[in-house]
Amino acid sequence: MKGDINKIRELLLAQRQExxxxxxxxxxxEEVTASNRGDYVDIATDGLAHELSYMFEEREKEKLRLIDETLENIEQGTYGECMECGDEIEFERLLALPFAKLCLDxxxxxxxxxxIPIG
Incomplete structure (x- = not known):
């Protein structure tokens, strides 16, 4: 599975760079938009665009965190190990979801x- 993990590692590094x-x-x-402000409508539109951009950036930063965490697990030799039972996570699952921490079971x-409802 080592060669397979290297394949996933390369995919993660490419995703990270992207x-x-x-x-x-x-x-x-955003810097260009901020320097080209116009009337109140433009400012309001820019505010909405800034908010959407912020949400996009936060989502991308979370992906980066997951990628970095996964790359660290690969380096430590713990990647692909189920955190619950310790068994090996299926390679197909890792390919589909490289951040998977649990085996399918x-x-x-x-x-x-x-x-299950509580109470």
Missing amino acids: ILSKIQTKSEE CKSREERRSK
Whole structure:
């Protein structure tokens, strides 16, 4: 599975670079927009655009955090290990969801438990 993990590592590094580029581009676009303010309608529109940009950036930063955490797990040799049972997470699952921390069985149990009404 080592070669497979290297494949995932390369995909994560590429995603990381893409996210950093997107954040940089958005930041540069905001600087240009801020310097071209016009009337009140433009300012209000800019405010909405800024809010959407902020939400986008926060989502991208969360993805970066997950990518960095996953890359750290790869470096430590703990990547692909279920945090619940310690078994190996299926490679197909990791390919589809590189940030998966639970094997399919443990994830299914977790979801069933969360659907049980308390009280």
